[in-house]
Amino acid sequence: MYSEEKKQYFSTELLGWYRRHRRDLPWRRSNNPYYIWISEVMLQQTRVETVIPYFERFIERFPTMESLANAPEEEVLKLWEGLGYYSRARNLQGAIREVQERYGGTVPDTKEEISSLKGVGPYTSGAILSIAYNKPEPAVDGNVMRVLSRYFLIEEDIMKNSTRSSMEKLAVELIPEGAAGEFNQGLMELGAMVCTPRAPHCLTCPVRQHCSAREAGLEEALPVKKKAKPPRPEYRIAALIEGSGSNSGKILIRQRPQEGLLARMWELPHVEVPYMYPAAPSLPREVPEGVNSLVDALAGETIGFSPERWFMQAEHTFSHIHWEMQVVLGTLERPVVPGSRDAHLPSHYRWVDAASMAQFAFPNVFLKIINRYFSK
Known part of the structure; x- marks a missing residue:
């Protein structure tokens, strides 16, 4: 379908460009498959500049697979805090435990074995096998699909599985013998630094001479990508409940359910409401009943919740939901009296101050709210 000359030019020029211009990134200083694995998982949906300090802190705390496998999940999530997509961290730890148990602590070097591990999809397996073991496996992500779409003028929708599959086959044909790791990283690098989603830097592109999209004036029209369904809006009220007495200077947090969105992470109590209430010095008359349900374990006959004033507005977008909050x-209407039947919070609630925040992993939206509260 594509001439050998066109493919050979692409592979040769790209590899040479990468060897001359590659960025000095911490995970490129080693071919340790464990480190490469961590970096590739962190880089999913996340910019390189954001990942670097997270990667460095993570491998400092968990320098070996054994140390990560044996770590409490809470500690792993705390180090992941702010990166988002927390299932990545859980799946990574689960897969590392599988490697410890099934493969004696050695990351598998075959497609079949590595793809059987929890959370390891085609891209991650291809990246590890090619970069760590120099196996001629494709590692096709969004950057790579954009580069291939433009250079080879591929006008099929990259959201389709059939398009990804054909690009993986093409990527394999392009890999130079003995240089799989460098070539795949070069493809990623070109997409990240030169063949960018908007305003690609065609004049500095090492393969511009035979780029079909550039010749046709379609470089900014490709790749073809069907727009994803926008996330549905949800409106929420969250409560910063201030403690008193022995809990003075603390706020109440709760742990999310064991399964589902942001599973087992910590948050402010919050409740979904039918529409966004305007910020005001005091809550509208109808809100307190809804807010009372935020503290379901404490509200009722003996302890009630008195909303006092708005603190701030926040929002957060997940892949399928957009929270406006x-x-x-x-404050609690009256403090919990030590020794009374209300003295002990349910296991999924805690009183925390600024110092004890380090013990709990929070989604970014709540972390920002709480940090602002404690810094006021």
């Missing part, structure tokens, strides 16, 4: 400051 009003945050209200509140």
Whole structure:
């Protein structure tokens, strides 16, 4: 379908360019498959500049697979805090435990074995096998599909599995013998630094001479990508509940359920409401009943919740949901008396101050709210 000359030019020029211009990134200083694995998981949906300090802190704390396999999940999530997509961290730890148990602590070097591990898809397996073991396996992500779409003028929708599959086959044909790791990293690098989604830097592109999209004036029209369904909006009220007495200077947090979105992470109590309430010095009359349900374990006959004032507005977008959130400051109507039947919180609630925050992993949206509260 594509001439050998066109493919050979692409492979040769790209590999030479990468060897001359590759960025000095911490995970490129070693062919340790464990480190490469961590970096590739962190880099999914996340910019290189953001990942670097996370990667360095992570391998400092967990320098070996054994140390990560044996770590409490809470500690792993705390080090991941702010990166988002927390299932990546859980799957990574679960897969590392599988490697410890099934492969004696050695990351498998075959497609079949490595693809059987939890959370390891085609891209991650291809990246590890090619970069760590120099196996001629494709590692096709969004950057790579953009480069291939433009250079070879591929006008099929890259969101389709059939398009990805054909690009993986093409990528294998392009890999130079003995240089799989460098070539795949060069493809990623070209997409990240030169063949960018908007305003590609064609004049500095090492393969511009035979780029079909550039010749046709379609470089900014490709790749073809069907727009994803926008995330549905959800409106929420969250409560910063301030403690008193022995809990003075603390706020109430709760742990999310064991399964589902942001599983087992910590958060401010919050509740979905039918629409976004405007910020005001005091809550509208109808809100307190809804807010009371935020503290379901404490609200009722003996302890109630009195909303006092708005604190801030926050928002966060997941892949399928967009939260718009009003945050209200509140206090318990009367403090929990030590020794009473209300003295002990349910296991999924805690009182925390600024110093104890380090013990709990929070989604970014709540971390920002709480840090702002404690810094006021």
